[in-house]
Amino acid sequence: MATRTAVVGDKERRRPMERARQATLVRHLTVALVAGLVLYVVSNALSAFDNLQLATMAYSFTAVAGLTVLTGLNGQVSLGHGAFMCIGAYATAKLLGEGTDHLPLALVLLLAALITAVGGVLAGAAAARLRGPYLAGATLALAVGLPTIADRFPTFLGASNGLTVIPSTPPASLGATFPLERWQAWITCLGALIVYVLLANLMRSRYGRAFRAVRDDEVAAELAGLHVARVQVLAFVVSAACAGLGGGLFVVVTQLAAPGAFALTLSVALLAAVVLGGLGSLWGAALGSAAIVLIPQWSDDLSKSLSLSSNVQANLALAVYGALLIGVMLAAPRGLAGAFDWVHQQVRRASTRREEEEQA
Amino acid sequence: MTRFIDLTLNGIANGAIYAAVALSLVLIWRATRILNFAQAGMLMITTFIAWSAIDHGASYWVGFALALLSGLVLGAVVERTVIRPVEGAPPLNAVIVTLGLLVLLQAIAGMIWGGNPHSFPPAFSIKGYNIADHTVLFSPADLFGVLVVAAVMVVLLLLFQRTSLGLRMRASAFEPEVARLLGVRVGHMFTIGWALASLAGSLAGVLVAPNVFVAPNAFDSVLVFGFTAAVLGGLESPPGAVVGGVVVGLALSYVSGYAGASVVTLGALAILVAVLMIRPSGLFAPAAARRV
Numbered sequence: 001m002a003t004r005t006a007v008v009g010d011k012e013r014r015r016p017m018e019r020a021r022q023a024t025l026v027r028h029l030t031v032a033l034v035a036g037l038v039l040y041v042v043s044n045a046l047s048a049f050d051n052l053q054l055a056t057m058a059y060s061f062t063a064v065a066g067l068t069v070l071t072g073l074n075g076q077v078s079l080g081h082g083a084f085m086c087i088g089a090y091a092t093a094k095l096l097g098e099g100t101d102h103l104p105l106a107l108v109l110l111l112a113a114l115i116t117a118v119g120g121v122l123a124g125a126a127a128a129r130l131r132g133p134y135l136a137g138a139t140l141a142l143a144v145g146l147p148t149i150a151d152r153f154p155t156f157l158g159a160s161n162g163l164t165v166i167p168s169t170p171p172a173s174l175g176a177t178f179p180l181e182r183w184q185a186w187i188t189c190l191g192a193l194i195v196y197v198l199l200a201n202l203m204r205s206r207y208g209r210a211f212r213a214v215r216d217d218e219v220a221a222e223l224a225g226l227h228v229a230r231v232q233v234l235a236f237v238v239s240a241a242c243a244g245l246g247g248g249l250f251v252v253v254t255q256l257a258a259p260g261a262f263a264l265t266l267s268v269a270l271l272a273a274v275v276l277g278g279l280g281s282l283w284g285a286a287l288g289s290a291a292i293v294l295i296p297q298w299s300d301d302l303s304k305s306l307s308l309s310s311n312v313q314a315n316l317a318l319a320v321y322g323a324l325l326i327g328v329m330l331a332a333p334r335g336l337a338g339a340f341d342w343v344h345q346q347v348r349r350a351s352t353r354r355e356e357e358e359q360a
Numbered sequence: 361m362t363r364f365i366d367l368t369l370n371g372i373a374n375g376a377i378y379a380a381v382a383l384s385l386v387l388i389w390r391a392t393r394i395l396n397f398a399q400a401g402m403l404m405i406t407t408f409i410a411w412s413a414i415d416h417g418a419s420y421w422v423g424f425a426l427a428l429l430s431g432l433v434l435g436a437v438v439e440r441t442v443i444r445p446v447e448g449a450p451p452l453n454a455v456i457v458t459l460g461l462l463v464l465l466q467a468i469a470g471m472i473w474g475g476n477p478h479s480f481p482p483a484f485s486i487k488g489y490n491i492a493d494h495t496v497l498f499s500p501a502d503l504f505g506v507l508v509v510a511a512v513m514v515v516l517l518l519l520f521q522r523t524s525l526g527l528r529m530r531a532s533a534f535e536p537e538v539a540r541l542l543g544v545r546v547g548h549m550f551t552i553g554w555a556l557a558s559l560a561g562s563l564a565g566v567l568v569a570p571n572v573f574v575a576p577n578a579f580d581s582v583l584v585f586g587f588t589a590a591v592l593g594g595l596e597s598p599p600g601a602v603v604g605g606v607v608v609g610l611a612l613s614y615v616s617g618y619a620g621a622s623v624v625t626l627g628a629l630a631i632l633v634a635v636l637m638i639r640p641s642g643l644f645a646p647a648a649a650r651r652v
Contacts, residue, residue, distance in 0.1 A: 077452055079397075079459065126633045132451035133395035136459075137587045138632055140397065144584050145625030152622045264580055268463050275456055312471045315576075319467035325460025329453050330445050 028200040032193045039193075043185045051181040052253070053293055058188035059249035060289040062195045064273040065282055066242025069199055071271075072280025073208065074235035075215030076127060080139030082267035083146040084116050084123075084240045086259070088247025090150075091115040093163035093257040105168050109191065109248040116244020117237050124236025128229040143267040147259035162258025165251060188249045195242055200282055202238065211235050243270075265318065272321045275328055278338040295320050366497040367617040368610060373502035374571075375609020376509040380564035381586025382593060382601035383513070384557040389595050391533045391553030392439075392447055397458040400583035401465030402438065402558055403565030404576060406431045408473050410566055411480055411574050420481055427566045428559055435558025439551045447550070466576040475576060480569035505567045512560060513602055519556075520598070529553055581625050585612065588628045592635050 043051055067081045091112040096102045103111075123142065127135050150157040157163065170183035202208050213221040214231045222228050251257050273292045277284025296317035303313040332339055381399065388396045396402075409430045410423035418426075442461060446454045484500035520526035531539040532549035540546050564586070565579065572578045589608040593600025608631065615627035 071452070075452075077455055079455075126637065130636055133389075133455060134591065134636060136397070136455045137395060137584075137591065138629070138636065141584045141588065141625065141629040141632055144580050145629045148622050148625055152620060264577070265463070268459060271456065271459065279452075311474045314475060315467040315470035318463055318470070322460045322462070322464025322467055326442055326457050326464065329457045329460070330442070333449075333453060 024201055024204045025197075028197050031200075032197045035196075036189070036193055039185075039189045043182050043189070046182075046185075048179050048181040051179065051185040053297070055181070055185040055188040055249075055253045057289050057293045058185065058192040059246050059253060060270070060273065060292060061192045061246075061286055062188075062249060063243040063246030063270055064277070064289045064292075065192075065195055065199050065285045066239040066246070067270050067274050068277065068280060068282065068285040069203070069211070069242070070235050070239035071274055072278075073203060073215065074211040074232065076232060076235060077132070077136045077271075078127075078139045078236075078239070079136055079264075079267050079271060080123070080142035080146075081239070081243045081270045082262045082264065083139075083142045084119060084243035085247035085250060085266065085270075086147055086257075086262035087119050087240075088112045088116045088244030089251045089257040089262070090157060090163065090247075091244070092248035092251040093165050096165040096251070105187070105252070109245060109252075112248035113241045113245040116247065117241040119244075120237040120240025121233065123240065124233035127236055128232040140264070140267075143262075143264050147262045150259040158258070160259055162256055162260075165255050165257075167255050168252060184253050187252055191245060191249050195245065196282060199238075199242070203282070207231075207234065268325075269321060272325050275325055278334045284338075292321070295324075362494055363617065367613045369496055369498035369502075370617075371610035371613030372606060373498060373505060373609070374613060375589075375606035376502075376506040377564050377568045377582070377605075378585045378589045378608050379602040379605025380509050380512065380560050380567065381582055382589035382605045383516070383598055384559075384561035384564065385586055385590040386593065386595055386598055386601040387516075387553055387557035387560065389590070391529065391550050391557075392443070393451075394443065394447070394454040394458065395587075395595075396557070397455065397583070398438065398461035398465060399558075399561050399586070400579045401462040401469075402431070402434055403561040403582075404469055404574075404579045405465055406434060406558075406562035407480070407565035407569050407574050407579075408469055411478055411569070412473075414481060415478075420483055424483070424566055427562045431558045431560075431562025431565075432555045434562075435555040436551050438558070439554035443554065444547070444550075469576040473574075473576075477573035477575040477578060480566075480574050482570040486570065501570065508563065508567070509602070512563060513598065516556070516560075516598060525552070581628075584625060585609075585628050588632045588635075591632060 039054070043054060046054060063081055063085055066084075067078060070076050070078055089112075092108055095108045095111055096105075102108065123139070126138065130138055150162065151159050167180060168183075168187070170178045170180065174183070203211075210221070210226050210231045213224065213226060214228050214235075218228050221231070247257075250261070254261070269292045273288030274285065275288070276291050277286070277288030299316035299320055300313065303316050308316070334341070381403070384399055384403075385396060388394055388399075406427045410427035413426050414420060414423040438461065442457055443454070446457050482499075482501040483504045486499045486501045488495040488497055488499050490496075518526075520530060528539070528544045529549045529552065531542070531544055532546040533553070536546050539549075564582065568579070568582055572582065585608055586605070589604035590601050591604070592607055593602070593604030608628065611631055612624050612627055616624050619627070
């Protein structure tokens, strides 16, 4: 709305551009298209290992973006998003099966997201009655408890060894030498971009405003005619579906769904990405997901170059997550996105000051 | 029938440990309105300290005392360094900080002691008592645990109800501003509250260690059970935490005995959700309006 008032002055000149910018869907699609092109070029230039990293960032983003909507936009904290990734991963692994004659991958991933969304309805219905620390504790119990189900059904879910799937190979039209990692990066990036467009639109829609209203003041939201519990459950469902898709993409990349991958550490890493990104912006979620993929790698490199002991090496990334969570909350509660905003504001303030001085 | 009795006794023994964890969460919640997720990490560190001492040839009781002492110190240090800035901030900030601290402590423990689980000796024999030609699932070590937790509970109760320090702590928790106006050093009271809570947690760590082994993330599920117990007791009342601990211990013992040990954590989740759905403020909380 702010843009509309801003263009009143010279509307004749700017109208077509402004109208395009105002059309939320067009804008988000453009961003996604540009990002897709950039990712296409980048993935063609990257090595196999770096493409794998890119794929990891993409599936992390899918889950982190979902958690951003829930925690940043709707104010419900979840320490259990690793559990939703776990559901999505196992659903994907079961649907893909051990053979190659499975449903199309896109359909499998969609179904995995839907199955996780059903889990989100159950969790959300319980969560809508819980606040703050109670919710955090309940979702923590979910994160610790859910992966243990795999041990309960060893034949169906493969106990602690988990389920393996055959990697989805790139189509023959791309050539016989097309690297598998690049294909995986394409699939996951496409998934991440679709989630970006959907969530970016959702945040700007009636529902996004309802999410924010409930976060900021439940009583006021209720007085404004919103059904608070329903809005909270919806946020949980959307968020769980994203995490489920993230879990499905995880299986596409790793070809494995095993309980060890969905320990509490994963949920903490997802939350760290959201917090680091600055609670509530998708841009921040992307930065945060990049960070949680790069931090383990950098800390590995660092400990190797300093030739630290294997104990230190194995735990350095975890220590960095922990220190980051504490440090960001104490020093910059609005995260990386907030820090960029702050720098931006300072620069603008400095430039207006300079203009004023020049005029004077 | 003997199986049921066995499971009941086992449940009481575990319940005492969960009660101690719940107590440590409740004390902090009462004082600072923060749910301390780092408790699992704090009691893990103190248990590792005790393990190191015992591993280097010290007697069990030296390790035991070291664990409690380091718990006391660790609680105070944690409150002073990372918790003080988020007291009074939005609840989410405190949740994230304590979670970050949990991860940080687990990483530090992994760096120092490695990721392999270490066995921890019990205080007394873990061989069950022999009653009427049947070895029950209740050992001298279990009895020791129950008695120690009960003793700590009584001491805390006396401290809160009968001493000037306890009165000042309760005043600080109840109405920090007014307490400050009346000359209570509220900050000090919070620090002492955290130290005492951490002491209760470190006690739970030493007691549960023989069952779960000592490893950086071995105590995650103990935190979940303790949290369930604390919520069951209403998060507000220390006696509620103890009752909640025993109830959770019994319930999980039956779940483990009749449905399999792998679903115990989910059993805790089910209890938690059921309790919170019926009475969001816990079973033992006084009927009070929750501010929204």
